[in-house]
Amino acid sequence: MSSHLEDVVRRALAEDLGSAGDITTMATVGEDKMARARLVSRAEGTLAGLETVKWVFALLDDEIECGLIVADGDRVGSGAVLAEISGPARGILTGERTALNLLGHLSGIATATADLVGRVEGTGARILDTRKTTPNLRALEKHAVRMGGGVNHRFGLFDAVLVKDNHIAASGGLTAALRGVRDRVGHTVRVEVEVDTLDQLDELLTLDADAVLLDNMDPDTLSRAIKLIDGRLITEASGNITADTVRQISETGVDYISSGWITHSAPALDVTLEIED
Amino acid sequence: MSSHLEDVVRRALAEDLGSAGDITTMATVGEDKMARARLVSRAEGTLAGLETVKWVFALLDDEIECGLIVADGDRVGSGAVLAEISGPARGILTGERTALNLLGHLSGIATATADLVGRVEGTGARILDTRKTTPNLRALEKHAVRMGGGVNHRFGLFDAVLVKDNHIAASGGLTAALRGVRDRVGHTVRVEVEVDTLDQLDELLTLDADAVLLDNMDPDTLSRAIKLIDGRLITEASGNITADTVRQISETGVDYISSGWITHSAPALDVTLEIED
């Protein structure tokens, strides 16, 4: 994945530097000035994105050393030192914000995921992400979800079939929608179908699918759906999953619970860079 | 900005489509099938990003019509219809998630900004954004801040001078840091300096700067700083600005209050696309 990661970091730096570069640092800090800095967390959380921090500084100046002290997936407390960075001061100062933006954003997602994962512990249910990610950062965000203990749903429209309510509406019903799907896609692709009611589920159980997305069902209905399915399909629950409701849903026996919130609304983890005196 | 916007949308679509495309839609919906859909808000909020929605569908299929009913900057309630979209069903279904991701993300930022703007109403203080934005989406996020009633701080390291604590540390003190800045940068660039204490502020007032960033000061210290400055510098307060504290800070008479939270941690606005029967 490193080539994709490098590309994202390059763009992020280009966005911040424009063609004129970091005019403050060039005007205030001498070219030969060296510095040491520590990357520090100011809150408790689960980390993701430390590799992006390395890329930021590597792309700015290959004389900057960036030694990681922790790794993606680690749980740290407030005040934890995450990395030690040393080398030409200009590059360190120029890269600071881009590095913190990436690390804070991705660790925020890992932390939010880890919270949900903790809440369903022991039930066997797994936390899934969705395609509700930040445009142009999906692969990194899905990595962050894994670091928080979650599992990835499909990466895009291209790598799995998920027949949703709008497909069913546009094709004239569930049976019509599923007709021909198996022929059109290869044997490596699983077919998942969204249902909103037990009636739709009944119809689906007569058709050829691998998984079902049980959307917006209350815990009781969900429990009845799981019983009805009886292991014949992989089950996924979605719709307004919150920290308050996720435990109850996980206890229905559902296999996966997907949450858009962990990627589109998780607050950033508070991280900072401290220049040493 | 439209060329930049087009580029962001192109990338977002490419990320979702890969080279294989939307295999679900191609397998379930006929090429000639037409559809009508409504873009609907499921929460109260301030909108930003409607232009990205238009680009999503325009890039997928130029036969899709996307008629906007509201405009960026508008305040809408839950249930409001934002746009009507009609045309080939495949393109509408393929673009749905990318459009919602962009609109939800940007409207979340506009809504968070509008909330802070409302809280400081009448004090004369303006809400500023920061460089704590999502990598590769800064220009769109800054647009969203403006739509929420905020004002943009610099777009990157290239378009203004902001001498921060780390620059001062790396250059050996405030006076050393500012020496030569004016010569290095053109006359169109303002010079702003971060100070953490009143002592630093005293030193700054003897030097050549245009604005001061008063970082992490409690309201009392901030009030004393504003009095000390007495209109000689543009003033900006930053550091842990929250919905709870922003009003008190605005009442100190500070010109600008900057918040990273509105861009890095605002939850997405809940928007959806409803296919009509």
Place this chain on the structure above:
Amino acid sequence: MSSHLEDVVRRALAEDLGSAGDITTMATVGEDKMARARLVSRAEGTLAGLETVKWVFALLDDEIECGLIVADGDRVGSGAVLAEISGPARGILTGERTALNLLGHLSGIATATADLVGRVEGTGARILDTRKTTPNLRALEKHAVRMGGGVNHRFGLFDAVLVKDNHIAASGGLTAALRGVRDRVGHTVRVEVEVDTLDQLDELLTLDADAVLLDNMDPDTLSRAIKLIDGRLITEASGNITADTVRQISETGVDYISSGWITHSAPALDVTLEIED
């Protein structure tokens, strides 16, 4: 997929035009000269890539009309007229070779695929492609395979798990290789494993996989493998599949037969552009 297709055609034109452009046409044909041409097949075959022909001329000059007479997937004989093209002569002459290169290459793949598909008719076996494609043209080549009646295997390393002999060797055996795979990948991803012997197959049948790639087995061994599996796994045969052997292999009852030859070695279909007098 059209945005990907447009990108491939843009690159192909840029490769042929350089920055100097088509110096022959600019020197010999007047800017206002109009022309009519017919795209003609000079051999029997199955077509793929007609959309690329449209893109070639659309990108060169939007005044060129390109009316398709047949469609991708159609079977045509030698001499068949595939499209009628009319408009400014310069653009038609400049695009001719790029259009023919794309159409000939992709139709060659469709034709080779259709040949194998025809040979296994009635057995229930499906013809699969592989990742043995021409670099930078995979998505178009996989489209060509579908047009020839084949089915697509995974699009890349990213969208399905296929544990091959080298993975097993590098991880210390089949059981070790499979341990943890299910946790690492999402529920939409199928896990396929390559086995070369019946002993390996025995081991695999005790593990958690969805499909098996039976590599380089002679028809007898393959038949025994299929019986052993008894429907518990999706089966795929690979290894030196030729026009001569494919029928015998398909009669073993295997679900899929994959061929690298149809993408890496199929000769181009002979197509030409005839300018009308």
Place this chain on the structure above:
Amino acid sequence: MSSHLEDVVRRALAEDLGSAGDITTMATVGEDKMARARLVSRAEGTLAGLETVKWVFALLDDEIECGLIVADGDRVGSGAVLAEISGPARGILTGERTALNLLGHLSGIATATADLVGRVEGTGARILDTRKTTPNLRALEKHAVRMGGGVNHRFGLFDAVLVKDNHIAASGGLTAALRGVRDRVGHTVRVEVEVDTLDQLDELLTLDADAVLLDNMDPDTLSRAIKLIDGRLITEASGNITADTVRQISETGVDYISSGWITHSAPALDVTLEIED
């Protein structure tokens, strides 16, 4: 050429990795696992593209060593070891297919070229390629032709003038087509003209050209054309050149024989990567 080559390899890897990367290898092989592998030919042939193999592994992991044992242009037998590769197992497994695809494709072209070159040995005729190349791979394919002992025709529409039948038709005849060509193009550019009949050749010999493309002539007509030209023009024969006919054509005394088949239809050379135990 290395920057172009790097670009082609980057794209090929991106095509195979998507944004999710090699999920099989990440799930089955430990990050610290080291491996040794040998690149082996499974058929007799002439090599081209070994430099692309080095780029594949260099771009994936700069700790992978790739020691070439043979060089582009070398003739090898079945079983020949072409390179030894060692380092982190993940990168080696991830790059395997892309490396083999590039090497097999280009070596297939070199082998096909070498075959034609061998057949015309002693006659003085040289084998030329055409613009009938695989879109986006032309420069590499032309390199492969040179490695097989062939000579390159023009690289694109931009670097030489070749007035073909369609140009002559569109400009109203041979004399009209050639009028002004010399003025429009620089003195470094040669002008070649296609003729199909001896009558056209007679007309051409009265005009200002440097070379003639004698298209689709049978050996007798070709011989008469060569005599008629009598060294005044460089001569090139084209049109349905096959292994069976190329010798007879070369014996007419023609200077160059061009073949589209060697680039658009040559089967890939069978190469493989063997992980050592």
Place this chain on the structure above:
Amino acid sequence: MSSHLEDVVRRALAEDLGSAGDITTMATVGEDKMARARLVSRAEGTLAGLETVKWVFALLDDEIECGLIVADGDRVGSGAVLAEISGPARGILTGERTALNLLGHLSGIATATADLVGRVEGTGARILDTRKTTPNLRALEKHAVRMGGGVNHRFGLFDAVLVKDNHIAASGGLTAALRGVRDRVGHTVRVEVEVDTLDQLDELLTLDADAVLLDNMDPDTLSRAIKLIDGRLITEASGNITADTVRQISETGVDYISSGWITHSAPALDVTLEIED
């Protein structure tokens, strides 16, 4: 060439707009404001680049009409109206500088070329450009040279052979340098060799070359060289060609005279955009 041209204009606009766009125009001019403007020359000169002006406005807003009154290659006097532009005022103001930069730069080159062409009139010598062009603008600058009546030398290192003093030095002499050149390059490529003395010329006349670059010779030596060559090679004179010396050089009977000055040092033509009241 239009795709290359579009690309250059896109980049130029992106360079000027950044991601924030034209903040002055957005802040001062209403979205619905329409305007009419005239593109005017403020000096006498030969035009090149009018097509870039059309692209600038087309890319910014497709509602802007840009009607050209003159064409590339035309000679105009001071005050001449070159184009009339009308439509949304924002796009016209935003594109003004980029359009003028391109047109002024390219017309400056055309004008400088036309000046040299005029000075050699009647001698039969042609004015050539060189590779001494502005990085990333070569194709447009070579177009400007043609518009000024000049002829293009090679477009790059890729499309012709020019063996210069440094090649001869690095390969151990003229004869050594030329050995094998003909085999390495195709029959469409001309071979030109630089010589600085008549002794080198003597040596060259015994070898296989198509053209000679007579570098830095005074008019007398040049005349003797031309006599010595006696039509056996195409001749090109180069080295400190100025308006003062070019006539004398042209009268030696040399075929081509190449000038770096017309591309690397020609002053821009003064053009302006006048908004009508």
Place this chain on the structure above:
Amino acid sequence: MSSHLEDVVRRALAEDLGSAGDITTMATVGEDKMARARLVSRAEGTLAGLETVKWVFALLDDEIECGLIVADGDRVGSGAVLAEISGPARGILTGERTALNLLGHLSGIATATADLVGRVEGTGARILDTRKTTPNLRALEKHAVRMGGGVNHRFGLFDAVLVKDNHIAASGGLTAALRGVRDRVGHTVRVEVEVDTLDQLDELLTLDADAVLLDNMDPDTLSRAIKLIDGRLITEASGNITADTVRQISETGVDYISSGWITHSAPALDVTLEIED
């Protein structure tokens, strides 16, 4: 800025190499041949762009050593050795022209700037550049201006507000144009306004602006304007600034004098690369 610089150099090399590469050097110079060369100035001037020279050779072959003897901003005489370059001869010869083109172009700008800077010495006036730069090279050209002792005006339309005559015309007058500008742009952005007459200046002095561009005023009018302003605005003079007029203008007491000529019309500095025997 190095990433931007690398990108410019990459493009410049790609433009010169095409996909076929440097066919002359590949045909005449052995792969193992080593060479030493000296970069030499053939005129007196101020240098800019030495870093681009390093990038050219670094990108072509990382075994080439390029040791700089002087630095950007240095003043050198004719014959001065600027750098010593050694390593594989092929890369040195291939990069020669691109390196010289960049260095000559940028040093030409630095030299022209230094000339103007010298002429205004002692007056306190500073020389500014404009947006009249070569498309796609603005950032490098602005660097060259700094190296010549000049100061940069804004980098583009995005980083400062400059309200020009056309904006005023399009918005219906100066007061209307300025209304709302301060609200629309952030506090880091200065607002500059162009005025052509003293009447306009009177109006401007009643409004909220930071700087004034006094366009095309004769020295007397300019002096009166400066007195009228009396330090309340930063002052910039523009319009037909030449070596002859710049001193007189600088003596009016104006703060800045901007010149388009130094970027759009400065002749290249004559630099060369000498291969050592």
